[in-house]
Amino acid sequence: MTHPASSLSVDINMAFAEISLDGYLTVPEHAKGLVIFAHGSGSSRFSQRNRFVAELATLLFDLLTPAEEDIDLRTREFRFDIDLLTERLIGVIDWVGQNATTAGFPIGLFGASTGAAAALGAAAERADKVAAVVSRGGRPDLAARHLAQVKAPALLIVGGEDTVVIDLNQQAAGQLTVEHCLEIVPGATHLFEEAGKLEQVARLTRDWFLHYLAGL
Known part of the structure; x- marks a missing residue:
């Protein structure tokens, strides 16, 4: 499905389940799919890393409310609450499915760190709506109970110097029953901050x- 006829970039507010999450929606002209960026903490919709990889229509948002983010910066208690993050992402998937601007788009989920676990969990719970998943430096092992139910093709990207996370991703990949690929970027550490690695x-x-959202 291709829409809208003209490009759109707008701040949005998504209210569901007694919470409200802010986001930034970009829908280019003739968009054929929507990528939702999911992050546990410390990598909000304002992150330049996120904007750099934004393609197709994109929705950048914070999985945590501002109050939760403030607490998490001190305690780290929310970023590893995978059930909470997954529930939030499912709420966002349902929201975009009901929104006039985004309804009908095939959906891709991009998750970094613990957001990758939320992305895989949400993909399993909304298998009829999620068409592809990408994990960047992610912790898919934290979604272990969901992995066998994921139906969307999954790409797991890990830095070649991020040895512990490589091992965790290899273990998680072994539990995926759908088409998947583990890409190791040589010379990159966890945040891919080395020259050329983010590219x-x-x-x-x-x-x-x-490929999976637009058939290209």
């Missing part, structure tokens, strides 16, 4: 979503 992540991510 590699961007290309891998863009190609995966364009």
Whole structure:
């Protein structure tokens, strides 16, 4: 499904389940799919890393409310609450499915760190709506109970120097029953901050979503 006829970039507010989450929605002209960026903490919709890999229509938002984010910066208690993060992301998926601007788009989920676990959990719970998943430096192992139920093709991207996370991703990949790929970016650490590494992540991510969301 292709829409709208003209491009759109707007701040939005998504209210559901007695909470309200702020986001930034970009819908380019003739968009054919929507990528939802999901992050546990410390990588909000204002992150330049997120905007760099934004392709197709995109929704950047915070999984935590501002009050929760303030607490989490001190205690780290919310970023590892995978059930909470997954529930929030499911709420967002349902919201975009009911919104006139985004309804009908095939959906891709992009998750970093613990947001990757939420993305895989939400993909399992909304298998009829999620068409592709990308994890960047993620912790898919934290979604272990959901992995066998994921139906969307999944790309797991890990830095070559992020040895512990490589092992966790390899274990998680072994539990996926759907088409999947583990891409290890040589010389990259957890945040892919080395020269040229983020560009590699961007290309891998863009190609995966364009293939599975837009058929390109």
